[in-house]
Amino acid sequence: MTPASVRLVADRVVTVANDVIIDGAVDIDEQGLIADVGPETALGPPPPDRRVIGGVLMPGLVNTHAHTPMTLVRSVGDGLPLQQWLTDAVWPREGVMNPDDARVGMMLGSAEMLLAGVTTSCEMYLFEEQVVEAVAHTGGRLVMTPGIIAALHGDSFGTGGGRADAVAEFARRHHDPAGLVTVGVGPHSTYDLTPAQIGDLAALAGDLGTFVHVHLEETSVEHQRVIDQHGKPATELLADHGVFDVPVLAAHGVWLSDSDRAILSAAGAAIAHNPVSNLKLGSGIMDLRATLDAGIRVGLGTDGPASNDNLSLWQELALAPMLARAKHHDAGAVDAATALELATSSGAAALGLPVGRLEPGAPADIVRLDSDHPTLAPGLDEELITTIVFSGGPHVVTDVWVQGRHVVDDRTLTTVDLEPLVADAKIRAQRLADDS
Numbered sequence: 001m002t003p004a005s006v007r008l009v010a011d012r013v014v015t016v017a018n019d020v021i022i023d024g025a026v027d028i029d030e031q032g033l034i035a036d037v038g039p040e041t042a043l044g045p046p047p048p049d050r051r052v053i054g055g056v057l058m059p060g061l062v063n064t065h066a067h068t069p070m071t072l073v074r075s076v077g078d079g080l081p082l083q084q085w086l087t088d089a090v091w092p093r094e095g096v097m098n099p100d101d102a103r104v105g106m107m108l109g110s111a112e113m114l115l116a117g118v119t120t121s122c123e124m125y126l127f128e129e130q131v132v133e134a135v136a137h138t139g140g141r142l143v144m145t146p147g148i149i150a151a152l153h154g155d156s157f158g159t160g161g162g163r164a165d166a167v168a169e170f171a172r173r174h175h176d177p178a179g180l181v182t183v184g185v186g187p188h189s190t191y192d193l194t195p196a197q198i199g200d201l202a203a204l205a206g207d208l209g210t211f212v213h214v215h216l217e218e219t220s221v222e223h224q225r226v227i228d229q230h231g232k233p234a235t236e237l238l239a240d241h242g243v244f245d246v247p248v249l250a251a252h253g254v255w256l257s258d259s260d261r262a263i264l265s266a267a268g269a270a271i272a273h274n275p276v277s278n279l280k281l282g283s284g285i286m287d288l289r290a291t292l293d294a295g296i297r298v299g300l301g302t303d304g305p306a307s308n309d310n311l312s313l314w315q316e317l318a319l320a321p322m323l324a325r326a327k328h329h330d331a332g333a334v335d336a337a338t339a340l341e342l343a344t345s346s347g348a349a350a351l352g353l354p355v356g357r358l359e360p361g362a363p364a365d366i367v368r369l370d371s372d373h374p375t376l377a378p379g380l381d382e383e384l385i386t387t388i389v390f391s392g393g394p395h396v397v398t399d400v401w402v403q404g405r406h407v408v409d410d411r412t413l414t415t416v417d418l419e420p421l422v423a424d425a426k427i428r429a430q431r432l433a434d435d436s
Helices: 068-073 082-094 099-115 128-138 163-174 195-208 220-230 234-240 258-267 275-280 288-293 314-328 336-343 345-350 381-391 418-435
Strands: 004-009 012-016 019-022 024-029 034-039 049-052 056-059 061-066 118-125 141-148 181-183 212-216 248-252 270-273 297-300 366-369 397-402 405-409
Touching (some): 012 024, 012 381, 056 381, 061 248, 061 345, 068 099, 068 118, 068 128, 068 418, 099 118, 099 397, 099 405, 099 418, 118 128, 128 141, 163 181, 163 195, 195 234, 234 258, 248 258, 270 288, 270 345, 297 314, 297 336, 297 345
Parallel strands (some): 012 056, 141 181, 212 248, 248 270, 270 297
Antiparallel strands (some): 004 024, 012 019, 056 366, 366 397
16 A cells, blocks of 8 residues: 555544544545554554644545536525426526536536535536536546436437437546546436436446436326326336346435335445435425335435535435434434435445545545534534534535545635636526526
8 A cells, every 4th residue: 555645633533424533543645545544543653744633534425416517596496396496497597508607507516515525426417528627626526427308318319429429428538436537327317218218328327337327206296107107106117127237326216115115225226315405395205214224225415506505415414314213203213323324435335436434545535524613512422423413514614635635725625716706607697597
């Protein structure tokens, strides 16, 4: 293993879930990987660059489902049900969005996430080249799943410059498991594309050695529409068309049945749980406890900033266990340590990434929390994980490293000048509103 080039020394190091190291340190090598972690007294001699930073170090948060360029339509259409929200509020503005708008919207959202300690996001959106360009500027980790939507791409599969061909070429250019960008395939949903089309795209994902990212069972209206049209629920349709022959990340899963969960579990599929968006749109509450009990891997997602309306993931981190407890009338239904896993290691595993935990060999995606902030005080060791989950937030994040790069330093983004970025985003957002 490459010798450490930097040592971060903290009061506490949360390696994953409820594993807390007192007076700990994390060594980072020149490749941006964790060389060692543990009590500093148990580590070897420090490198010349030894930084005593105090506070709490923990893994970067992982946002498993987002449409981040929608920062430019943040908060639009509040109070509308999902389908009307899309057709009357969101799509008219997105319809006049250009590639450079998407780049600016993604850069703004990526900055928001990094400042909140979200080091990785999985994006489903169009303008995928501009999304990659934006995150290259901010320094985040990106899982890009180019969106495929029937209204735009329903007749463009196969050869001859179709959308599937474009996604395949994009993956060949950008998919880099050892780097900061990985690529999946993003068919929108079974109520948008046909099950056969999604099956074809799953075959493409298999050929590319990657995964399918698809909306699944978000609303009761969607659930019933698919049954009325095809005679069976969406999950069964996807299984019939071989979609689960490849890794699948299904966003939402609010209206899954027990038999649906059995299919997902047997296939090794994962769920991106988006509690805030589901609540704001009135879509319902996913049964997190039943999903975990079925053996399904779960990560947390914000969904888009038009239906959340923020990208920090901290609300999801607190709400997910609380909703599960309320649904089951059981204060122990989902504990704080499990919730933190959903936001870190479990979400990372759902994306096929080796992040979300602080251990030797893992990328150094690390967040520092201000343990002296009144929100986290007194922060006793026996309650530290619970305090982080239910009292944490962007306001306690001071520093962030992605692959060892210090991208947030003392609450300041080091990679992008925010003032002109925000000003540009405001102008573009107003133009979208005016032109839609």
